[in-house]
Amino acid sequence: MTGPATVVKAEPTDEILRLDDLKVHFPVKMPFVQRLLQRGETVVHAVDGVSFGIRPGEILGLVGESGCGKSTVGRACVRLVKPTAGRIFFDGQDITKLGGEKLRALRRRIQIIFQDPHASLNPAMTIGKAIGHPLRIHSSVFGPQKTGSEEFGEWIRQKVLNAMKEVGLTPEEQLYDKYPGDLSGGQKQRAVMARALILEPNLLVVDEGVSMLDMSVRAKVLELMLDLKRRHKLTYLFITHDLATAKFICDKIAIMYLGRIVEIGPAREIYADPKHPYTKALLQVIPIPDPDRRAKKVLPRGEVPDAVHPPAGCRFHPRCPAVLASCGWEARDFVDFLDEHLSDPKRAGDDETILGPIEDWRAKGLVASLETNPLKVRKAVERTNAVLVEAPVAMKQAVESVSSQNRTVIVRFRSHHQLLQSNVQGRVVECLLYQ
Amino acid sequence: MALLRRLLFRPFRPLVRERRTLPGILSWIGLGTLISFVLIGIFGPLLISVDQTKPLAYPILLSPSLQHVMGTDGIGRDVFARVIWGTRTSLEIMAIGALLALVVGFPLGLLSGFVGGKLDRLFVLVMDSVYAFPGLLLAALIAAVIGKGIFNIGIAITVIYIPLYFRVTRNQTLSTREELYVEAARALGARSRTIMLSYIAYNVVIVIPVIFSLSAADTILTAAGLSYLGLGLEIDVPGDWGRDLSDAQRFLGSGIWWTSLFPGLMIILLTVGLSFLGEGLNDLVNPLLKKERA
Amino acid sequence: MSGKIFFRGRDLTQLSNQMYRRIRGEEIALIFQDPMTRLNPLMRIQDHFLEEIHAHESVSSTEARTRAREALVSMGIHETRIRNYPHEFSGGMRQRIMIALALVLKPSLLIADEPTTSLDVIVEAQILEILQDLKEAYHMSLLLITHNLGIVAEVCDRVAVLYAGKLVELGSVRDIFHKPLHPYTQGLLASVIHLETKELHSIEGSPPDLIAPPSGCRFHPRCSYAQPICTERIPPLVEFEPGHFAACHFGDKFL
Ligand SMILES: Nc1ncnc2c1ncn2[C@@H]1O[C@H](COP(=O)(O)OP(=O)(O)OP(=O)(O)O)[C@@H](O)[C@H]1O
Ligand code: SF4
Ligand code: SF4
Ligand SMILES: [Mg+2]
Numbered sequence: 001m002t003g004p005a006t007v008v009k010a011e012p013t014d015e016i017l018r019l020d021d022l023k024v025h026f027p028v029k030m031p032f033v034q035r036l037l038q039r040g041e042t043v044v045h046a047v048d049g050v051s052f053g054i055r056p057g058e059i060l061g062l063v064g065e066s067g068c069g070k071s072t073v074g075r076a077c078v079r080l081v082k083p084t085a086g087r088i089f090f091d092g093q094d095i096t097k098l099g100g101e102k103l104r105a106l107r108r109r110i111q112i113i114f115q116d117p118h119a120s121l122n123p124a125m126t127i128g129k130a131i132g133h134p135l136r137i138h139s140s141v142f143g144p145q146k147t148g149s150e151e152f153g154e155w156i157r158q159k160v161l162n163a164m165k166e167v168g169l170t171p172e173e174q175l176y177d178k179y180p181g182d183l184s185g186g187q188k189q190r191a192v193m194a195r196a197l198i199l200e201p202n203l204l205v206v207d208e209g210v211s212m213l214d215m216s217v218r219a220k221v222l223e224l225m226l227d228l229k230r231r232h233k234l235t236y237l238f239i240t241h242d243l244a245t246a247k248f249i250c251d252k253i254a255i256m257y258l259g260r261i262v263e264i265g266p267a268r269e270i271y272a273d274p275k276h277p278y279t280k281a282l283l284q285v286i287p288i289p290d291p292d293r294r295a296k297k298v299l300p301r302g303e304v305p306d307a308v309h310p311p312a313g314c315r316f317h318p319r320c321p322a323v324l325a326s327c328g329w330e331a332r333d334f335v336d337f338l339d340e341h342l343s344d345p346k347r348a349g350d351d352e353t354i355l356g357p358i359e360d361w362r363a364k365g366l367v368a369s370l371e372t373n374p375l376k377v378r379k380a381v382e383r384t385n386a387v388l389v390e391a392p393v394a395m396k397q398a399v400e401s402v403s404s405q406n407r408t409v410i411v412r413f414r415s416h417h418q419l420l421q422s423n424v425q426g427r428v429v430e431c432l433l434y435q
Numbered sequence: 436m437a438l439l440r441r442l443l444f445r446p447f448r449p450l451v452r453e454r455r456t457l458p459g460i461l462s463w464i465g466l467g468t469l470i471s472f473v474l475i476g477i478f479g480p481l482l483i484s485v486d487q488t489k490p491l492a493y494p495i496l497l498s499p500s501l502q503h504v505m506g507t508d509g510i511g512r513d514v515f516a517r518v519i520w521g522t523r524t525s526l527e528i529m530a531i532g533a534l535l536a537l538v539v540g541f542p543l544g545l546l547s548g549f550v551g552g553k554l555d556r557l558f559v560l561v562m563d564s565v566y567a568f569p570g571l572l573l574a575a576l577i578a579a580v581i582g583k584g585i586f587n588i589g590i591a592i593t594v595i596y597i598p599l600y601f602r603v604t605r606n607q608t609l610s611t612r613e614e615l616y617v618e619a620a621r622a623l624g625a626r627s628r629t630i631m632l633s634y635i636a637y638n639v640v641i642v643i644p645v646i647f648s649l650s651a652a653d654t655i656l657t658a659a660g661l662s663y664l665g666l667g668l669e670i671d672v673p674g675d676w677g678r679d680l681s682d683a684q685r686f687l688g689s690g691i692w693w694t695s696l697f698p699g700l701m702i703i704l705l706t707v708g709l710s711f712l713g714e715g716l717n718d719l720v721n722p723l724l725k726k727e728r729a
Numbered sequence: 730m731s732g733k734i735f736f737r738g739r740d741l742t743q744l745s746n747q748m749y750r751r752i753r754g755e756e757i758a759l760i761f762q763d764p765m766t767r768l769n770p771l772m773r774i775q776d777h778f779l780e781e782i783h784a785h786e787s788v789s790s791t792e793a794r795t796r797a798r799e800a801l802v803s804m805g806i807h808e809t810r811i812r813n814y815p816h817e818f819s820g821g822m823r824q825r826i827m828i829a830l831a832l833v834l835k836p837s838l839l840i841a842d843e844p845t846t847s848l849d850v851i852v853e854a855q856i857l858e859i860l861q862d863l864k865e866a867y868h869m870s871l872l873l874i875t876h877n878l879g880i881v882a883e884v885c886d887r888v889a890v891l892y893a894g895k896l897v898e899l900g901s902v903r904d905i906f907h908k909p910l911h912p913y914t915q916g917l918l919a920s921v922i923h924l925e926t927k928e929l930h931s932i933e934g935s936p937p938d939l940i941a942p943p944s945g946c947r948f949h950p951r952c953s954y955a956q957p958i959c960t961e962r963i964p965p966l967v968e969f970e971p972g973h974f975a976a977c978h979f980g981d982k983f984l
Contacts, residue, residue, distance in 0.1 A: 078763035104624040107622060108624060121619075139628070184935065215922075215931060223929055247926075263937070286850070287883045288924070289879050291906050297854060303821045340807060
């Protein structure tokens, strides 16, 4: 895997959470026969080399499109998924491989809130019971009295009622014995927050914690989060795809694309002046609620590619509006382009008979090839060159040669530049434009 | 203990909450029938002497009268007494069969679904092969091997229903295991045991009364079937609906209806009652499962 | 159900089912939030198009196939993929296929119900751009149903605001965003979180129960301007300025 290299200086700072080149790969579910036929292992590169740190009392926003791996990062931080590689430090301690009682102890200090408050609550447990359950789970540490005694139950009840009041889940006495099904969405989200907070954690991972709430409730929950941050110096990893909300609440922002962080830095600076072309694209598409400020946008082409085979070099290169010749062009980009070309009857002319069908092209790393009959080879090379004239400039420049070998047409790309992270005006960007 | 109590009561919550809906009414009718039979099974034999169920206790083939409300049968036994004592027999078989199947099938299904992996695959393989066998045939085979008697028949029937409990419990466990609240519990630091009991078992147990009622209804029929085939109980059991029905068959042609009608009616009433309960609960529980997530 | 729906001067509620089906499709097309509600997972994309065309027009198969291909290509999907099944496309592509399918009969009105809610921001912007281009190219009217005010500001010409099943305000997009007359519209606009949000606002309370809606103005339990009259009388929809309607007893206060 010639993935982008990562430069990390893991200096032991005052950071409460530090991810160090974290990778999480999931096996792809495949029918047995196909698995036998496939050489090598096929995995989803859900998270593929992510590093960042959060300082106490800070809110770090993790932003990106669906499927880019945000939730997986969040789940890895609370150790709900096993990291494939890399390390996670919490409060200076390496928690990557923690297990058993030590992991349970850790979970008192890191909590996670999921997007769907309804699904996060056991339908068969009353709200009071659910909020107090963490205390029972960790009773050996918390219980000043013997577990199961009357006082212990009463102590928990008081703590639960306090927590409910704190998150604004009132009237707490009445809601205590209700079941989740009896509560509204906003109330359920508050209950989930109360449950997460009752252990007084240091770090709270909020995975799309407000996305499902309607506007008026969302505002209240966000205010509650800010309030808790101020009063308890709570630290957040705030995962969202909503850049506007992230801007409002976060101190720092990390923009993720296809398993990697492409830009990370202070929120204010990134929003004022995004550097990475992907960040620029994302910020540009946030609709402005003002009809007088409509503007034509320069949108990236296509959609997020498959994380099973992420693009070489910079993963954004097939869509990047600012792409350079050195960004990672490879054989399959050419085949995709050719496919597009051939499917437009106006442009294709008789190219199809010479260069098609597209299925006959082989793309392997930097080399695309087409086996054709010896008589047609010369013509095919000619045509390939002609088609390339219409290709995006950067792709054209990245082609090293178009040649023929016996009966095979070969399009060879130059190898791309090593992609590094650079410090640009107070933030870290992973883009060749800034190297 | 508190947990056990809640586990036991949880399945019946919908019965109370939805009592006015059609499935609710159906379940209550079924429950009423079941309770009546249980009462008859417990108190009936206390009131009616076992001697009346013995051969040659009375003249044969008396038609129903005040003395013998359901008449007497081909070998001079009082049909009413046989039917009442037969209730006890059937309930005993049902209790042994369905309960034993529950006690074995439920935890196995829970474990298999929760632990997963090789253990799960092994269990599923075994259970599926048992399940693939026609029920009555399997029970007949087992009965032929381990011999007659209430307890043995109960065991033979248990073996048929364990896979049923296992499958339903396992599937329910598998889907519950994927619920976000289970992951949330793990993130809270809950131990596997806590998760299995407080989160999974608790949400799986709700389907148990459904299978219990349905399999119990089936048990009655299977037991009667075995007896009918002559593979069931010893000859001196004081009441056996299936065998009585089988014995009565040859008199039907001569217009003697009472010896077959009453045992037959009992079988039908009890199975229909149990089916009502099962189907009603199924309708109650399934939308409830959905509604609780919606 | 009561009321009337006029389309090109004809009351749709009076039409026979058959006529209605004809109009829906040929003249009025619909797209939904989830494309899979319309795409049959067992049918190739091409067959979806052919079915749609043949149901409404008697054209040769060749012609129908050409039209299907054109529609697909106009949505930026390679025509080579016309023989694929729906699950072989990404969410954004499926949504584009849905639009292509809706447009293949060249309707004069397209009703889009939350067409981008399930999509990513960038794909959302792509789809909205396509819809806008189509509006111009085909001279088509668009009824966009959404809860995303940002999209409304970017795409729409006129806006109707609904609250608890009632139309509360109707006007040009500028009127609505710059001079909202109804307190609900005002609250809604204030609660949008956008890039310049410095302070969060929200409308107190929660949407009412529609089985027993509040008396008078349905918004009164949540309205900070509510007066006794609001609980008693249903405010009529009044034209406060040319083309700008609102259903509030005190709409003129906000002019
Ligand atoms: N348990 C899993 N097994 C296999 N693949 C997974 C698993 N969890 C996530 N993935 C894959 O990993 C990638 C990243 O998923 P993840 O849920 O982290 O994305 P996300 O950024 O949170 O997206 P969204 O905004 O849609 O929530 C996706 O391609 C997803 O399909
Ligand atoms: S490295 Fe920068 S310029 Fe090159 S493709 Fe990636 S984002 Fe675009
Ligand atoms: S009519 Fe009254 S309650 Fe309704 S919006 Fe206007 S001021 Fe508010
Ligand atoms: Mg996610």
